[in-house]
Each structure stands twice: as structure tokens, then as C-alpha cells.
Amino acid sequence: MILTLRAGIVFLLLLCFHPCMANPPRFEADTRQVPELQPWGKVAEALCEVWYPKIVGILKSNDRERPLPPVVPIIFEKDMDGVAYVAEDKMHIAAKWVTSHPGDFGMVIHELTHLVQRYPENKAGDAGWLVEGIADYVRGYHFEPNVTNPRINFKTAKYTDAYKTTAAFLRWTEKRYTPDLVARFQTELRAGKYRDYLFVKYTGKDVDTLWREFAASGAEPASGAEVKKVSVRP
Numbered sequence: 694m695i696l697t698l699r700a701g702i703v704f705l706l707l708l709c710f711h712p713c714m715a716n717p718p719r720f721e722a723d724t725r726q727v728p729e730l731q732p733w734g735k736v737a738e739a740l741c742e743v744w745y746p747k748i749v750g751i752l753k754s755n756d757r758e759r760p761l762p763p764v765v766p767i768i769f770e771k772d773m774d775g776v777a778y779v780a781e782d783k784m785h786i787a788a789k790w791v792t793s794h795p796g797d798f799g800m801v802i803h804e805l806t807h808l809v810q811r812y813p814e815n816k817a818g819d820a821g822w823l824v825e826g827i828a829d830y831v832r833g834y835h836f837e838p839n840v841t842n843p844r845i846n847f848k849t850a851k852y853t854d855a856y857k858t859t860a861a862f863l864r865w866t867e868k869r870y871t872p873d874l875v876a877r878f879q880t881e882l883r884a885g886k887y888r889d890y891l892f893v894k895y896t897g898k899d900v901d902t903l904w905r906e907f908a909a910s911g912a913e914p915a916s917g918a919e920v921k922k923v924s925v926r927p
């Protein structure tokens with residue numbers, strides 16, 4: 694018991710002094726428009742507070758740079774269609790989606806990843822596919838690793854399809870070539886310096902060649918889908 698307590702204190706101290714980790718923000722569910730979702734909102738708050746530092750660690754992100762405000766609202770929108778999005782350091786979630794999909798906490802993790810990403814505006818270039826792929830990579834391979842999804846149809850799919858397809862491609866490329874590839878892309882994207890040639894720099898092969906190899910490999914099932922493409926950031 695004492696050992697466990699000591700280990701816990703050491704862990705907390707390490708967390709506090711981790712060079713990449715600022716004080717993690719608090720998350721506050723705003724369910725004023727839909728008070729019946731308050732219990733769900735409380736779970737989402739707790740989930741975000743546990744997973745925010747985890748995602749910072751997964752992406753090896755420099756969280757001290759352009760830090761979030763101390764309190765991040767999770768606003769449940771009564772009249773919103775779609776699923777969820779992040780804008781201006783706030784998470785917005787469609788109440789109707791939660792009511793019809795009460796088990797979909799993976800969606801919260803996807804949006805939370807966008808909060809960790811917080812790439813400079815208009816500097817991700819045409820890499821929106823990668824931004825969404827990374828969010829589903831975190832969701833699918835870290836938060837929901839046991840969820841099985843349909844195989845990718847390579848007759849029509851491309852790495853730029855974003856979401857679960859890009860997530861599966863990133864996962865495969867990490868396993869085959871560069872274990873911290875997604876974290877490296879996080880650094881480049883945060884610096885506004887991501888370009889497709891970085892696949893060559895970090896794996897030795899260009900992205901089209903990697904995609905062909907991925908397709909030929911029989912491709913593992915994709916995991917962690919965002920059901921609708923509604924995220925607006927960036």
C-alpha cells in the first residue's frame with residue numbers, strides 16, 4: 694500500500710515536471726440546453742481529464758506551446774446536426790447524436806485529439822486528411838483497440854480518405870517502418886511544416902509507395918471510425 698502510494702506520488706511528480714506537459718486543462722460540460730444529458734456530460738468531463746495527458750504523451754506533443762485555457766468547455770448543442778467538432782478551444786457535441794449513440798465515447802476522444810493537435814490555423818496546407826487520420830488513430834488504436842471494423846476496400850480507397858483509412862495506414866507504416874511516425878508528424882504539423890515528402894524523410898519511402906505496400910499487405914482491419922465528417926478544426 695505504501696509502495697503504491699509512493700509510486701503514485703513519484704508518477705505525479707514526473708507528470709508535473711515532464712518538459713512537454715503544461716498543467717492539463719479542466720473540462721467542464723455545459724448541458725444547459727439539454728439538462729437531461731448532465732450525467733453523460735460528467736462522464737465526458739472525466740474521460741477528457743484522464744485522456745488529455747495520455748494523448749499528449751501518445752503524440753509526444755509540446756503542450757506548453759500555445760496552451761489551452763485552464764477550463765475547456767464541452768458544449769452540448771440541442772439543435773446541432775452531425776456529431777461533434779472543436780473550434781476556438783471548445784468542444785461542441787450534438788445532443789441528438791449522444792441520445793441516439795449513448796455509448797459513443799470514442800467520438801469524444803477523436804475531438805479531444807483535435808484539442809491536443811491545435812495546429813496553427815491555415816498551416817496544415819492540404820493535410821486535412823492527415824489531421825483527421827491522426828484523430829482516428831488515437832481513437833482506434835489507443836482508446837478502442839479491441840473494436841473491429843470492416844476491411845478497407847482498396848479498389849476505391851486512398852490514403853487521403855482521412856479518418857479510419859488514414860488511421861490504419863499510419864498504424865501499419867509505424868509498425869513496418871517508423872514506430873513514432875505519428876508523433877513526428879505531430880511536431881511537424883504543430884510547426885506548420887508538414888509536407889508529404891516527410892514520409893520519405895522518416896520512412897525512406899514516399900507516401901504513394903507506402904500506400905501500395907499497405908494495400909498489398911492485406912491490410913489490417915481499420916479501427917475507430919468517425920461516423921460523420923463534421924469536425925471543422927482545422
Ligand SMILES: [Zn+2]
Nearest residue numbers: 803825828924
Ligand atoms: Zn475530426
